[in-house]
Amino acid sequence: MNRECSRNLYDRALSVTPGGVNSPVRAVRPYPFFVKRGDGAHVIDADGNRYLDYVGGYGPLLLGHDLPQSVQSALQSQLADGPMYGAPAEVEVELAEFVTRHVPSVEMIRFVNSGTEATASAVRLARGYTGRDKIVVMQGGYHGAQESTLVQGASGRTSEPSSSGIPSAFAEETITLPFNDAEAARELFEERGDEIACMMTEPILGNYASVPPVDGYLETLRELTEEHGSLLVFDEVMTGFRIGGLQCAQGKFGVTPDVTTFAKIIGGGFPVGAVGGRADIIEQFAPTGNVFQAGTYSGHPLSLTAGLEMLRFAAKNDVYDHVNGLGEKLRSGLTDILADRAPEYTVVGQDSMFKVIFTRDGPRDLKGQCEAGCQQNPDCPRFDYCPKDKTDVDRAETERWERLFWPAMVEQGVFLTANQFESQFISYAHTEEDIEETLEAYKEAL
Template identity: 90%
Template sequence: METYSMGPDRTDLLLPHSLPPDLSPVPAHLSTQTLRGSPNRPNMNRERSRNLYDRALSVTPGGVNSPVRAVRPYPFFVERGDGAHVIDADGNKYIDYVMGYGPLLLGHDLPQPVQSAVQSQLADGPMYGAPTEVEVELAEFVTRHVPSVEMIRFVNSGTEATSSAVRLARGYTGRDKIVVMQGSYHGAQESTLVQGTAGMASEPSSNGIPPAFAEETITLPFNDADAARELFEERGDEIACVLTEPILGNCASVPPVDGYLETLRELTEDHGSLLIFDEVMTGFRIGGLQCAQGKFGITPDLTTLAKVIGGGFPVGAIGGRADIIEQFAPTGDVFQAGTYSGHPLSLTAGLETLRYAAKNDVYDHVRSLGDQLRAGLTDILEDRAPEYTVVGTDSMFKVIFTRDGPRDLEGQCAAGCSQDPDCPRFEYCPKDKGDVNRAETERWERLFWPAMLDQGVFLTANQFESQFISYAHTEEDIEQTLEAYKDAL
């Protein structure tokens, strides 16, 4: 996938910049009070991580189990989580904004009610191959809060959710073509691992995918309403669905311009296609319990969910209108099944996480910290890198190393790009994947990311992946992070 900028073998990039000589590893049993590494005091030794990576290269392709983890010069190996922090195998402590790439809304330490429920479920047995009450309870919770979801089918991952949603849309409409946004990511599935130009048949973006699969997928630039209208005018009766994230989360959290999602909703309704929101990342992060669709006021036909609804355990789901979801077997003719679907441990963790968020100030807390962090970053960039762009909303954020910007920043978006036409940055802010591609992605990855890591701040691995704030983060974490940005920029 093009968002992954690391190759499968990084043994040629074992650079010494983060390995001070003659420092022995810190024993894993050290308490967090004695751990090395904090913002503005870089003294990281990662010898044990380097040795673990050397071992991993012999038994795992590229030394990792997901290519995004293959950071330069090698990944640090996590020993454990601690609230809003992770501690690596050498005892270094980092403020964590990866948060498992999104699932950990509450942080690494589960609140007592959540932890107790998970432990109780584990004591009752891991799984049964039969329905459980928690499946019904989590389904009721989601259908009660998410506008588009009348019925839901639980699966095991975001990839499985999106691939099943595409199959369902094709089965429901009797059409084969699907539309995705250029540079979007909807999991490791054949229908969406594609690349192409607007309105044209796509090509596979990975080896192993037959060209005939990709030919059924049409790509559009995100935020280009005219391109969407032109496509539907020409081929609307061929299109089964438009599959899009409401915010391009795997493209640094690029937000929609005013009216774009509304255009997709109108076009799909007018031509008998389905609108699918991939809320694997934004679900129960953006817009609180109503998800991003509630925040933007757009109700899709289908919604895919994962990450937060599993509370840190593997999960996925497809929800939507009852007449569509009931096309899944056994009530319909679209086959979908899975041994681990509706896994009681994952659903218990997800249900208790969402219940905790609903009963406490979780969303107010993460939204407030997100605004504080994005506003602080905006102020820092105005002084140090005025061409760069802060993006994100609620508990998601990123700094995109854009190359151009206005000379006068008066009146700019105060806490992250909101695609405000009156903002002086509007014509310069990224609107789609191409805009992010043109940013200084190599500078971000080769220089900035390692510098932040040495300051004790763990960010997602490249310019394209969003970053996340959790309920465990504090104002002190935000202040330390802003100081680290000042030094790294």
């Protein structure tokens, strides 16, 4: 493929932007292609090359790049009425009512501007509500670019910052645990449960290759937090309104947290975030409570209009049946391909999310394995080999995925997230023909 225009744009960007990008995950080698426009399930780069898009803006584009007329019309109407007001607008109430109707944990909601702001606000809220300082997060979990969760450390111990610029005092209040390790969680809460304000976790380890929970794990977290007076916070920035449909991942797994954070899909491709949960907790936000949270762009009418109309469209049409059906088809096809080409590799994903993890080991006999991606089924011959936490994914062939596989897929016109860790997404714009084309590309690249 000719990418001369992208190369020239990258050369210009290097002079005015750190690393030539505005988010480090976009810094692929030798340089990224620059997107000119989206078209349904595709993106077209500055040189006119066309790619099947499974990045989807890293999750927000449930409907793909071509918005339905109802969404476009609502956005145009909002633009005509003015971009923002510095005062409440009806759309804030309408989207709040939609979310509280459908998501099990949400009785009240506060809209903010990003997933990072949502999780940072949730941490402050948990500390204010409980009067405690310690929080618990999962190793490999990602909760935005905020001081309290950009940490690393041994299981159950005080952490250290994982980024320069974060005072160690922030990390000292954060404890990390391995995902899917119920015993480690029990030991921690037995020892320090009365210090812990909240346990924050993604229901699926979405930023670490979509590792799913083992049976009973989320239920254990729910029981421990309730027993010790801590809050259970589900970070559904990625899974919200994608996994489990309108009930989100908490509905799919049948575990109701105290607080839930949202972003991505609830903004329909525009900047957004939200913190929802039990009314007695959310009312601790100012002005009804003493936990300060505010923002000039919070509840931005354009973002909330896009999110509301996208969700209304999803509720009235077959969006989730379509994307989840394609996800099942794609993961099943990938499972068959790997059985032949790379039986040690693992397919993961739920509903419209998917990933192939380049794991290094697998069973000799694949008979009876999960047919459409790892479900952490103890009866599956892969169960002891399927990744359960960050350490398992780190042991995979991450360099091979990034340096050889990803470029090979791009050459075949398939755009995947740029490393072994980020999930991939199917949109309503994808078709069965797109899935078949993608499977052929995997065959060739593997």
